[in-house]
Amino acid sequence: IEPEATQRGLSIGAVPTDARVVSDPVLLERLLRNLVLNAVRYTPRGGVLIGCRRRGGDRLAIQVWDTGVGIPGDKLAQVFDDFTRLEDAGTRGGTRGLGLGLGVARRMAALLGHELEVRSVAGKGSCFGVVVPRD
Numbered sequence: 001i002e003p004e005a006t007q008r009g010l011s012i013g014a015v016p017t018d019a020r021v022v023s024d025p026v027l028l029e030r031l032l033r034n035l036v037l038n039a040v041r042y043t044p045r046g047g048v049l050i051g052c053r054r055r056g057g058d059r060l061a062i063q064v065w066d067t068g069v070g071i072p073g074d075k076l077a078q079v080f081d082d083f084t085r086l087e088d089a090g091t092r093g094g095t096r097g098l099g100l101g102l103g104v105a106r107r108m109a110a111l112l113g114h115e116l117e118v119r120s121v122a123g124k125g126s127c128f129g130v131v132v133p134r135d
Contacts, residue, residue: 013048
């Protein structure tokens with residue numbers, strides 16, 4: 001993902017951690033890849049940061065922060081629906097997808113028994129996360 005972000009002039013980084021989680025590693029990686037790719041796609045300038053935060057003593061939220069276009073509050077729930085693309089998303093070079101990435105992430109999270117979370121401010125950026133059990 002880093003080459004695509006760099007090609008778009010975006011910074012991409014990760015906050016190191018030694019935290020361990022309980023999940024299917026292949027499905028969790030695919031879920032997180034969808035979140036990171038979506039962040040890169042909808043961030044015209046700035047960057048994307050991946051990190052994690054504790055949620056109580058037994059869970060961890062793996063989060064993807066971006067400085068992208070953000071999502072209006074009344075549209076937050078819709079972004080997880082299949083074929084949903086926000087009309088004013090302002091992506092560079094017509095690289096908009098089919099609107100399936102977050103729907104796939106929602107289904108993978110449900111399959112894994114993990115919770116998805118999203119916070120966003122239109123025009124400022126978004127934070128998508130998946131809450132997983134700690135090891």
